[in-house]
Amino acid sequence: MLPSTIWLIALVVLVVGEALTVGLTFIWFAVGALGGLITAVLGGNIWIQIVVFLVLSGLSLALIRPFAARLLKTSRTPTNADRVIGKTAVVTESVDNVEGKGQVNVSGQIWSARSEHNVVIPTGTEVRVLRIEGVKLFVEAL
Numbered sequence: 598m599l600p601s602t603i604w605l606i607a608l609v610v611l612v613v614g615e616a617l618t619v620g621l622t623f624i625w626f627a628v629g630a631l632g633g634l635i636t637a638v639l640g641g642n643i644w645i646q647i648v649v650f651l652v653l654s655g656l657s658l659a660l661i662r663p664f665a666a667r668l669l670k671t672s673r674t675p676t677n678a679d680r681v682i683g684k685t686a687v688v689t690e691s692v693d694n695v696e697g698k699g700q701v702n703v704s705g706q707i708w709s710a711r712s713e714h715n716v717v718i719p720t721g722t723e724v725r726v727l728r729i730e731g732v733k734l735f736v737e738a739l
Contacts, residue, residue, distance in 0.1 A: 600643055604634035604650075621665055629654030681708070681726050686736060692718040701726075701736060708734045 611627035632653035633646045641649070681703045692699030692712050699710040701724060712718055713727050713735045724736035 599637075600646060601634060601637040604630055604637050604646070608634055621662065621669075625658040625662065626654050628657040678729060681706075681734065682728060684726050685739065686710075686724050686726055686734070688718050688720050688722045688724060688736075691720050692724075692736065701734060703734070708732070710734045710736050713737045 608627055608630040611623040611630055614623040615621075615627060629650040629652075633650040636646045636649045684703055686701035686703040686708075688699070688710070689702050689707065690698060690700040692701070692710050694712050694715050699712070699718070701708055701710040703726060709732060710724070711733050714737060716738070718724060718736070718738050723739045725739055726734050726736055728735045
């Protein structure tokens with residue numbers, strides 16, 4: 598198989614991979630594969646093709662990626678669930694990390710809860726919501 602065919606296959610696979618992930622993951626290597634393809638078509642030996650691939654991939658990753666990341670501005674949008682962080686809740690079922698149980702009521706909603714500091718928090722205690730992991734709130738007694 599000709600080196601130019603291998604570079605063309607690599608280029609297509611990397612572009613398809615980028616299209617499937619849409620996360621600026623493979624595009625930098627696709628640029629390098631394009632450089633390798635051009636070098637192969639111009640008659641460069643395999644070692645020059647590999648060096649061109651590595652240099653172009655590295656340069657595009659180092660120089661273009663920061664600009665592209667700023668341009669795309671992937672920001673986090675808070676969900677309604679994030680609004681309970683920092684709020685006060687009331688324990689409706691004692692929070693015990695060892696037994697893996699506990700529930701709190703936050704703004705009329707019942708959530709599974711775990712103690713941030715691995716202490717048992719009895720029913721009726723007011724707690725502060727510190728963070729969310731999955732569907733569990735991590736709380737500490739007030």
